[in-house]
Amino acid sequence: MKALANASYFWRSAVQGIRRAPLVHLLAVATIALVLVAAGLARSGVLLVDLLGESIGRDVELTIYLREGATESDAAAVARSLAARAGGSAVVVSPEAALARLRGELGEVGDALRDLPVNPLPYSVQLRVSPALRTPQGLRELASEAKAMPLIQDADYAEQAVSRLSAISRAARLAGVLGFVAVSLATVFIVAATLQLAIYARRDEIEIQQLVGATDRFVKAPFLLEGALQGVCGAALALAALWAFSRAIVPPLEQLFAFLLPRDQHLSLLNPSVAAELVLCGALLGLSGSFVAVGRLLKR
Amino acid sequence: MIEMFHVYKSYANAPPCLSEITLRIDKGEFVFVTGPSGAGKTTLLKLIFCAERASSGQVLVGGRNLARIKGSAVPFLRRNIGVVFQDFKLLTHRTVAENVAFTLQVLGTSRLECDERVGKMLKRVGLAHKADCLPPRLSGGEQQRVVIARALVSEPAILLADEPTGNLDPELTVEIMDLLCDVNVRGTTVVVATHDASLLARYRKRIIRLEKGRLVSDRVELSDGARRAVG
Numbered sequence: 001m002k003a004l005a006n007a008s009y010f011w012r013s014a015v016q017g018i019r020r021a022p023l024v025h026l027l028a029v030a031t032i033a034l035v036l037v038a039a040g041l042a043r044s045g046v047l048l049v050d051l052l053g054e055s056i057g058r059d060v061e062l063t064i065y066l067r068e069g070a071t072e073s074d075a076a077a078v079a080r081s082l083a084a085r086a087g088g089s090a091v092v093v094s095p096e097a098a099l100a101r102l103r104g105e106l107g108e109v110g111d112a113l114r115d116l117p118v119n120p121l122p123y124s125v126q127l128r129v130s131p132a133l134r135t136p137q138g139l140r141e142l143a144s145e146a147k148a149m150p151l152i153q154d155a156d157y158a159e160q161a162v163s164r165l166s167a168i169s170r171a172a173r174l175a176g177v178l179g180f181v182a183v184s185l186a187t188v189f190i191v192a193a194t195l196q197l198a199i200y201a202r203r204d205e206i207e208i209q210q211l212v213g214a215t216d217r218f219v220k221a222p223f224l225l226e227g228a229l230q231g232v233c234g235a236a237l238a239l240a241a242l243w244a245f246s247r248a249i250v251p252p253l254e255q256l257f258a259f260l261l262p263r264d265q266h267l268s269l270l271n272p273s274v275a276a277e278l279v280l281c282g283a284l285l286g287l288s289g290s291f292v293a294v295g296r297l298l299k300r
Numbered sequence: 301m302i303e304m305f306h307v308y309k310s311y312a313n314a315p316p317c318l319s320e321i322t323l324r325i326d327k328g329e330f331v332f333v334t335g336p337s338g339a340g341k342t343t344l345l346k347l348i349f350c351a352e353r354a355s356s357g358q359v360l361v362g363g364r365n366l367a368r369i370k371g372s373a374v375p376f377l378r379r380n381i382g383v384v385f386q387d388f389k390l391l392t393h394r395t396v397a398e399n400v401a402f403t404l405q406v407l408g409t410s411r412l413e414c415d416e417r418v419g420k421m422l423k424r425v426g427l428a429h430k431a432d433c434l435p436p437r438l439s440g441g442e443q444q445r446v447v448i449a450r451a452l453v454s455e456p457a458i459l460l461a462d463e464p465t466g467n468l469d470p471e472l473t474v475e476i477m478d479l480l481c482d483v484n485v486r487g488t489t490v491v492v493a494t495h496d497a498s499l500l501a502r503y504r505k506r507i508i509r510l511e512k513g514r515l516v517s518d519r520v521e522l523s524d525g526a527r528r529a530v531g
Contacts, residue, residue: 211389
């Protein structure tokens with residue numbers, strides 16, 4: 001009963017506080033909204049980099065070369081075993097097919113290969129790996145496992161390209177996270193500064209509350225609620241802006257990156273999980289700002 | 301109810317506001333603390349509701365040693381003490397009823413009970429018809445009565461009043477003092493700080509006199525009848 005009465009008081013007090021100083025609160029809401037819009041856009045940027053990575057990753061194949069003397073049935077057995085291990089698919093390439101492909105790739109020079117008395121190429125297996133293994137680490141492990149098999153001479157894949165792509169993706173994510181943390185910290189202090197004005201205007205109320213026996217927690221609660229409300233309002237504003245941006249920018253972006261997108265897949269800047277993340281971030285930003293502001297005031 | 305033993309209170313680079321104060325106020329007593337301006341009356345009250353801490357000595361309120369209680373326990377001590385401030389400390393943008401309800405909200409009282417108790421208290425101080433007024437629209441006496449209602453609505457064991465009639469005309473002074481006497485009759489320990497000698501003469505109660513921070517006398521002012529009987 002007491003908790004309910006307190007909750008009702010905190011809620012009324014928070015709403016009254018916002019009503020009493022609408023401009024100050026609007027400033028805080030706008031600041032939070034701006035940061036969340038920037039965070040939402042950065043997240044979309046990371047999403048695009050990921051998409052690029054996935055698209056290139058789809059083409060990553062391991063080529064497994066069998067030892068000289070291996071037969072077609074040996075190659076088929078190796079292909080089955082590696083496809084199962086890699087969670088992907090494997091295709092056996094005969095020495096004749098490999099030579100023909102090489103001739104094709106070399107163009108005019110390739111004609112010289114016709115004069116070879118014996119086909120020097122062995123049986124090979126083209127292995128497509130599952131998305132979970134398309135990492136530098138995963139591919140490296142798979143290649144060394146393959147090399148350790150008795151019938152296999154060598155295993156090869158675009159190691160440098162995969163490593164670079166992975167590094168770019170990691171750097172983009174890290175930059176996004178660091179940028180968000182830095183901007184969030186700045187926002188917490190901006191929100192704290194704006195809220196401090198509102199709290200300062202109510203210092204008489206706080207003083208009287210303390211004199212009639214209010215605990216620090218009781219004094220703080222409505223201000224924290226105010227901060228959280230600001231955060232949620234800021235997030236709602238940011239979601240509206242991102243939705244408008246998404247409507248305007250996604251169709252041309254989809255055209256631009258059509259070659260990267262699998263068929264029937266659409267670019268999406270906003271989805272329920274992103275929206276929930278933004279609302280949570282907004283509430284936390286507002287809450288942290290008011291926590292700093294009210295903490296400063298009660299310390300005096 | 302309230303005890304002080306060899307209490308000193310001083311601030312940096314200043315002579316002590318209170319020195320060597322030893323006194324005892326029993327439950328249900330009505331006590332005037334008097335003395336000229338700067339004698340230490342307000343500081344003495346502040347020590348009782350923990351707005352200040354004694355530099356040395358012991359202050360006990362309801363058996364609790366205030367030198368030993370933690371900061372987090374101070375709010376719970378204050379819930380047993382109603383304070384009438386010299387400068388009222390009313391919230392000007394809140395109605396009379398809201399100002400009085402402030403104390404109950406801190407205690408987590410439900411809205412329904414709050415309304416009921418505030419209504420009764422305002423009736424008791426004669427302000428039921430002003431419940432929805434804002435304090436600046438009230439006279440000085442009415443504002444003082446709101447402060448008393450706010451201090452009493454939670455039914456504290458102790459009521460401290462700092463110059464409660466300081467800015468009031470003689471008629472309103474009597475009105476407020478009668479209210480405080482009524483509160484005392486109902487069992488609340490009342491401590492009134494005042495420098496108004498006419499009050500001391502009119503309401504013959506125990507008088508603690510301070511001068512330059514020292515307790516110079518502690519006596520009960522006898523009524524004329526009692527004085528004659530004593531001879």
